[in-house]
Amino acid sequence: MKFDTERRWELIDKISRETVNYGADKTTLKTILAELTVKPLTGIPFAVAVLYGFWAFFNAFAGFFTDGFFVPFFDNLWLPWLQDIFPLEGSWLYYVLVGDPGATNSFEAFGILTSGMFVAIGIVLPAIVAFYLFITILEDSGYMPRLAVLVDTILHKIGLHGFAVVPMILSLGCNVPGVASTRTLETKKQRFMMMILLSIFIPCGAQLGVMLSLIPEYFGYIMLYLLVGFFLFGYLLDRIIPGKSPEIMTDVPPFRLPTAANVTRKLWVKVKGFFTNAIPFVLLGVGVVNLLYLGGVIDWLSSVLEPVFTGWFGIPKETVAPLIAGFLRKDLAVAQLSAIDMTGFQLITSVVIISIYFPCIATFSMIIKEGRRSGGILKVLGGSLLTLSTVVFLWGGLLHLIGMVLGVR
Amino acid sequence: MTILLMGHPNVGKSAVFNRLTGANITESNYPGTTVDFTESYTFIGGKEAKIIDVPGTFSTEPKDEAEKVAMEILKEHEDAIVVAVLDATKVERGLYLALEIMEKNYPVVIALNMWDDAVKQNISIDVDRLEEILGVPVVPTVAISGEGISNLANKITEASRIDAEKLEKRIENLQNEI
Structure with a gap:
């Protein structure tokens, strides 16, 4: 019954x-605290304070390990030692594993065992430990x-409805659980x-960490441009895609001592x-890029894509290599970009493009997996690729235009 | 023996799961963090039992994909014992789902989780009386600290199916006493 x-x-x-x-x-x-943190008038200053706390904690923690320990370790001990003992200097294997024999720091050597290890362990590891500790x-x-x-309340006030803020925040850790x-x-x-907005516009924890560590002076601009893109394209997609987007209700749990x-x-x-x-993907990324260099593929791609890169996006053709690495790991791609000689504005543009041109492989496979549940794989795949390419060209090109109009370099 | 942990999002199912199985899945103070299910094995009353941490669901009529997963799991395990995990500070909401599951004729044990929060909020629940009315074991628990978990494990073997008609009568009789 x-x-x-x-x-x-x-x-x-x-x-x-x-x-x-x-x-x-x-x-x-x-x-009382529970009440104050959700009301905009008191909640916004509180959120700003929390973010500031995060910033301060991150710099202290990641700075201590990266600059205080890993940089000297990799530059003064690890790199010279490898350059010293590794045989076959001048061979392709040396190039792939150790990189430039004359490099004076691990960042610019570009080998799997030098730059790869340094980026993975010296930069990303402290960054994600700091990031996840705070988030947890x-x-x-x-x-x-x-x-x-x-955030939801504020979005409503500016006329944006139905954005799922929880997946957004989860995505800041890693896009994969965000999509799930x-x-x-x-x-x-x-x-x-x-799914599509998250994977395009929300950088993951590892990427955020590398940006905060290597290019903190541009961090704010990059995030601002990405978030504006998130909401603008969200608004447009909401108009274009048929179907409903009902209000989202979230249960707010009580405050607890972790x-x-x-x-x-x-x-x-x-x-x-x-x-x-x-780590395997970071190392693989370095290896793939090095092999493609040796095979002449990168030079060929650079010259083929140069008109699009310099003409449309206004970034140097050398950014092709990090873009390829970005399929595997965005953190690695950002680290590689920061080693390329270009202007501040070009760096901002290329990091924005690295973020939006394609989700990393792990996120993309999650989209495919979830796509099966959300309207069929072909529809989701086609829709994602269409949205992706539109966003990259419009949003990336627009940034170049903004730079030209404002006259910044 | 299969045991399903079911309840609303963020009532502590994953924490109960970890306590019962000694597993290491992540617990979050965050609704909707378990969107897929996790299973593990443990010994209950000397017998090996499979325990499944079912994604949070508000009722047995699914509204989203995570809830659909929850209902598929329930349907696939017709002979399972269900541990209905309730937030002790929101008993009514949790009872709705528990009743639905009981009506589907699954043997049920109720865990009144976050008992410490209820105490702090001056909410008192007459556990014995609740047990008597519902006809299933009711156990207060604090999963994050582990309080009440061994008691819950013991009561799982006493889970019972209820007769909805008799239950209705028992509840109606209450009204007469007042």
Whole structure:
């Protein structure tokens, strides 16, 4: 026998009256804080303070390990040692593994064992440990969903409805779980929209970390341009794609004190994942690019694509190599870009293009996997590629135009 | 024996799962973090049992893909015991799902999780009375610290199916007593 909805609630009501007793509501510091963090007037300053705290913590933590330890280690010990003992100088194997024999720092050597190891362990590892540690504490304390509600409220005020803020925030850690979490959205349209917008415009934790470590002076501009793109294209897609995008409701959990055990466990899972899933891809990325150089493919691609790169996007043709590495790892691509000689504005443009031209392989496979559930693989794949290419050309080209109009270099 | 952990998003199913199995899946104070299911094995009452951490769902009528996954799992395991994990500060909401599952004739145990939060918020729940009315074991738990988990594990073997008609009568009789 089954009850209908109304009857079920009636019965529950009776049970609850018999067994549950709600005492006087206590106003505690927790409930006051809970209230203050979601109201725009107090919530925005609070969010700014949290972000500032993150910035300060990140710089202190990643700076300590990267500049204080890994840079001297890789430049003064590791690189000279490898250059010294590695045989076959001048061979292709030397070029792929060690890179430039005359390099004086690990960053510009471009070998798998030199630049690859340095980027993976010296730069990205401290960055993601700092990033995930902070995010995990924010997550476990219950602040993240509050930030989501706050952002949602602000979006509503400027006329943007139905954006799923939770997958957005998750994507800042890694796009892969971000895309997976779109499964909690109600309509196929919403799922497709969020999947594609996230994977194009939201840089992942590793990329954010590398940007903060290597090009902090441009970080703000890049993020601003990406977020404006996110909402602008979101607005357009919402108009173009048929279907509904209903309001999104999020449950806001209570504030809780994060437990050390859970924070360490989560951090450990992520760091372990970084060693097994990310480092091999960073090294592979360096290797692939080096082999393509040796085979002349990069030079050929650079000259073929030069008109598009310099003419349309206004960036040097040398950015082709990082762009190829970017298929595997965006963090590596950003690190490679920062070693190329170009103007500040060109660097901003090329990092924006690295972010939006294609999701990394891992995210792309997740989109394909989820696409099966969200309206068929061909539709999702076709839609994504169409949106991707449109966005890259329009949004990337527009930035070049902005630069020309403003006369910045 | 298969045991399904079911409940609303963010009531601590993953935390209960970790405590019961000694597994290491991530717990988040964040609704909707489990969108796929995780399973693990443990011993309950001397017998090996498969435990599945089912994605959070509000009712047995799925509204999104994650809830669809939850319902598929429920349907696939017709002989499973369901541990309905409730947020002790929002008993009514959780009971709705628990009732739905009980009506589908699954043996159920109820875990009143986040019991410590309920205590802090001055909410008192008469566990014995609740057990008596529902006819299934009810166990207060605090999964993050592990309180009540061994008690929950013991009660899993006592999970029982209920007769919805008799349940309705019991509830109606309450009304008469007042």
